[in-house]
Amino acid sequence: DECTDWSVDYKKYQVLIGQPVRLKCALFYGYIKANYSQAQNAGLSLMWYKSTGHGDFEEPIAFDGIRMSxxxxxxxxxxxxxxxxxxxxxxxx
Known part of the structure; x- marks a missing residue:
C-alpha cells in the first residue's frame, strides 16, 4: 500500500470591504518544511482554487493582475x- 502525507491548515480572515488583503498559502507557513523558491526551482507551480462552500473547488483562479493578483x-x-x-x-x- 502506498501512503501519502497530507498537510491541511485553515486560516480565517475577516476583511473590511474596500481594504487590501493578502492571503498566504498555508503550505509555506514557517512550521511546514516548504519554501516557495525551492518549489519554483524544482519546476513546481502554485495553483489557487476557490469554493463558495457549496461544493468542491472548481477551476483554478484566473487572476486579472490588477485587483486580484x-x-x-x-x-x-x-x-x-x-x-x-x-x-x-x-x-x-
Whole structure:
C-alpha cells in the first residue's frame, strides 16, 4: 500500500470591504518544511482554487493582475469586495 502525507491548515480572515488583503498559502507557513523558491526551482507551480462552500473547488483562479493578483506564495486583493468571500485552497503541482 502506498501512503501519502497530507498537510491541511485553515486560516480565517475577516476583511473590511474596500481594504487590501493578502492571503498566504498555508503550505509555506514557517512550521511546514516548504519554501516557495525551492518549489519554483524544482519546476513546481502554485495553483489557487476557490469554493463558495457549496461544493468542491472548481477551476483554478484566473487572476486579472490588477485587483486580484498572485504574488509568490500569496493572493492579493486590492481592494477586497463582497464577491471574494469563500474558501481558498493552494496546491503545489
Amino acid at each position: 498572485k504574488e509568490e506564495d500569496s493572493i492579493w486583493f486590492r481592494p477586497a469586495v463582497v464577491q471574494d468571500s469563500g474558501h481558498y485552497a493552494c496546491v503545489i503541482r
